[in-house]
Amino acid sequence: MSDTMYTPKDPTTQYPRPPFPPQQQDGPGDSRKMDPAPDHGETTYVGTGRLPGRKALITGADSGIGRAVAIAYAREGADVALSYLAEEQAEAEEVAELIRAEGRTAVLLPGDLQDEAVDQQVVADAVEGLGGLDILVINAGTMPTVDSIDDFETETLDHVLKANIYPLFWLTKAASPHLKPGASIITTSSIQGFVPSPSLAEYAVSKAGIANWTRAMAQQLIERGIRVNGVAPGPVWTPLQPAFVPNEKIEEFGSETPMGRAGQPVELAPAFVFLASQESSYVVGETIAVTGGSPTH
Template identity: 45%
Template sequence: MTEKQTLPPQHQDHRPGSEAQMHPQPVYISDDYKAAGKLAGKVAIVTGADSGIGRAVAVHFAKEGANVVLLYLNEHEDAELTRSEVEKCNVEALIHAGDVASEQFCREVVADTLNTWGRVDILVNNAGEQHPQKNLEDISEEQWERTFRTNIFAMFQLTKAVLPHLQAGASIINTTSITAYKGNPTLLDYSSTKGAITSFTRSLAINLAPRGIRVNAVAPGPIWTPLIPSTFSPDTVASFGASTPMQRPGQPAEVAPAYVYLACSDSSYVAGQVIHINGGSVVNG
């Protein structure tokens, strides 16, 4: 057992993992969060919305008055809970299961969103996967391509499908990671995709600024989501987040308010930036 235990040891054999099987359960909204109608009347699309950061973002957006499109791969139980939590906020939700790296799926999602509400105001590219390997030689070409397809190709496909329908004032928010700035010796492909996401964010922000569309990113550190028990060993999970200055993992509820800020007009002069939510690690990026 590790000396600095932050969580009970646990592991899930299937990916992307189930929030329902985690203990303790992640916190996706805090009791003291005070909504202020910052997204009233807006429509947001959130990928990876079944659980973790995606669920937290979807619920926070709903609290702020946005209708939300929930995209996820195949964790239906988690996704239905997210839908329920969104609808409790007296807004509407659409739900789609599928591969966001598929051009056809992305087009179908956008078409359904427009048919339902006639607009898209916010896109959150959050879906991701990781597959730890000790050595570069252990990473198969199939794994390398799969990680890139999910983590960065999907951003290209969905952003391209949504972009013609975004108006001035719209916001695109991408989830990158602390690994893009510090690296990770066992997440070579994952870290590489996150570096690509950071560059994609900065370049797209410059490209779209003349159109009044803002593009930014959030770079979480160790956050307690299903990705963690479904990809790491029980002992690694047990010490998750212990190496941060705060010596604990973060909760999705501690990340989501940054997405609210970047989605609403409070950040009207912010573009091409990355907000680092990582328990105190200084990465100067």
């Protein structure tokens, strides 16, 4: 049997372990400049047709977890609209090529979701380009590091909330008229929303907010037959790390987990596929932790 994502392997050594080379980037970061290169599933994700004909909008879809989810969805049979920042165009076009290689539709939607009008337009363009909408994955976000309350700036907190929290409301309000019974909304929280690191207080507050928004909105929308759930990653090797984490932490990134390594974006994709598929029809208001064994409570 050929070696695929379904081939049994030792998960502790399946992907690179720290130490990683020192590396820093300007935000939002570029996965093509990371060492080692992240695995988004470009050659490793194998679909089984779990999302036939579905139409998905994914934010932060150019790199990291969003890129992995976009690739997985296309290989499971979905058409995908990609939301990303304008400066991430080159990476987004790479993802679009991978989607089209599966015979699926890819719609490219650049824009900054910190602007409510952009959120509204992204949803409208996704619906038009895909011919409808069944799945909304709210994944884009930012992760500043602030070591001390003495260094706290209101501007940073405003930026985190506008990037990580506000689009939950704006995108969902814009998308809800288009979502029919059987649709899914999936959020991206974090282990930081449950077990925060001291230097990520602003980020952790936003990720805790995402988990609570997921629970509340799930109860609102299930009356319409729309399920809302989330995924809480642990340390995952994405451009957020070299863009926002200092080198001394980059070099040992993921070593604190029981698995002893960081996760790869492709390892998050199956959780997003499950929550979008009809297999999870009785799962509502939950946040699945994918953390390499680190507890979330």
